[in-house]
Amino acid sequence: MKLKICGMKYPENILEIGALLPDYMGFIFWEKSARYFDGAMPDLPKSIKKVGVFVNASLDEILDKIQKYDLQAVQLHGQESVEFCKNLKKNIPNLTDIIKVFSILDTFDFAELKPFEKVCDFFLFDTKGKLPGGNGTAFDWKVLENYPSTKPFFLSGGIGIEEIKKLVEMMQSDVSTKKLPIHAIDVNSKFEIEPGLKNIQLCRDVAMQRLQNK
Template sequence: MRIKICGMKYPENIIEVGSLLPDYMGFIFWEKSSRFFDGTMPDLPQSIQKVGVFVDATLEEIISKIEKYNLNLIQLHGNESVEFCQNLKKLDIKIIKVFSVNDDFNFEVLKEYEAVCDYFLFDTKGELPGGNGVTFNWKLLEKYNLAKPFFLSGGIGLEDLEKIKKINLPIHAIDVNSKFEMEPGLKNTKLCKDALRCISM
């Protein structure tokens, strides 16, 4: 199982966390986020995949950020259509399509996106498109019946990792953010290191 550390913001902190070699690092390009990234991207080890997080951005905005920051994956956190994903796929970049889950979530909606994205990401439905800092009921994932690998997100803390490792589903990566911070966008490198150690065991 892999790990994605999302909501990176400050160059020195990005370098510190990057030295731990997480599989993915996420950068949020939604201006309303307290973790909005608009800075200079430090050089990172080549093994780290850079993920750009967008909320209902235009194709032009996404292309601009791909080129500026040399992004490896695009995470779509809004109401992006299947057609929009198809157009984005033409750029030859991997796509993570996010779905916000609550007790009423209909897993059938995933089927039409299966062919136009590389991964799903399941987050907790809340007031914000993401970063609400709370987990959802993972028992709901038992309704997931597709082979498409996914990222699991939503208020995940260090204490949750052992439980997640026992979930018998195609979890590609765990996405961590607010529970590993000292303030929005500033990650606690010790906690991140502990998380990476836990996942690798």
């Protein structure tokens, strides 16, 4: 599994986390978020893919941020339609991925995914809550045992060190979760000192744990 550290905000902290070489770093461009990013982007290692997180943003806004910050992926965290994703795909660079987010609580109708299969590169499953993301709680992963697709996805929602340990144990067992195409884990609030400021030691721990399980 790859590692995405999301909700980055402060330049010095961004550089410190960048030195740990996560596969993805997420920057939230939703103004209502406590982790809203609107600063200068420091230079990061080329191996790190920068992800812009948007909530019901316009096409022009997304394209502007892609160009301004050289984003390699766009994460859609609102009620973006299939048609919007299709139009976005036509207008962004070929190497820029689209990640479409779906929120889960206790149940989920996976039939919702099918129309998005051809217009998104990845899905992301997060916990349904008051906010579009960053609610700090995990959903019941057993719901994913009914995942009908082969499209790889990001797993998000209140993931901390203990949750990652449980996930690794699940994937090393004989349960059906082992067969799920989990592309990356997405961590945020449980690795913070305050919104947008990541705890370097905790992030280092999860980065090392990921390397040990490769």
